[in-house]
Amino acid sequence: MTWDDREPMFVRRGRWVYNSRNPAARVLMLLTVAGLVGSYLYVSDQGQWSESELRDAVHGAARDLEAEPQKVYFGYDSMIRDAIEATDEGPVSDLVIRATDDGNGSGAASIPTEDSFEVSAAHMSEAFCMRLSPPEPPRALGKTPTVSLTVQVSWGDC
Numbered sequence: 001m002t003w004d005d006r007e008p009m010f011v012r013r014g015r016w017v018y019n020s021r022n023p024a025a026r027v028l029m030l031l032t033v034a035g036l037v038g039s040y041l042y043v044s045d046q047g048q049w050s051e052s053e054l055r056d057a058v059h060g061a062a063r064d065l066e067a068e069p070q071k072v073y074f075g076y077d078s079m080i081r082d083a084i085e086a087t088d089e090g091p092v093s094d095l096v097i098r099a100t101d102d103g104n105g106s107g108a109a110s111i112p113t114e115d116s117f118e119v120s121a122a123h124m125s126e127a128f129c130m131r132l133s134p135p136e137p138p139r140a141l142g143k144t145p146t147v148s149l150t151v152q153v154s155w156g157d158c
Helices: 023-046 051-067 076-086
Strands: 010-012 016-018 095-100 115-121 127-133 150-155
Touching (some): 016 023, 051 076, 051 115, 051 127, 076 115
Antiparallel strands (some): 010 016, 115 127
């Protein structure tokens, strides 16, 4: 068999396409399909939280928040979101952080000892309760408060 007898890898049928009679073109077709499937699986995995990713991210964020004093720029919910994003576990855009009642009652005499937040993902029923102590300090004009946090994480709603 001479070089002129071999089938070309690409043929023109209105546009250039793989020639299925060429063995190298068949390998390229299989590699293309495998690449597309792999890309789809990678992108779909990166688009949603798994239960283990959320658990690891919440516990990692709790460790990071306790590790050193934190400046409170926009509130505790923003600090929690930033700490979870720093763990690189899942898509932060899918994260739901909701402040909850701390259980101390709603009367004026009640002095809260901690702030509670429920952390979950938009498509998941699993949630974690994150309790931060001391409560969020009031922000004075022009000053950013710094706090040393104690963080407790529990599985389930607050």
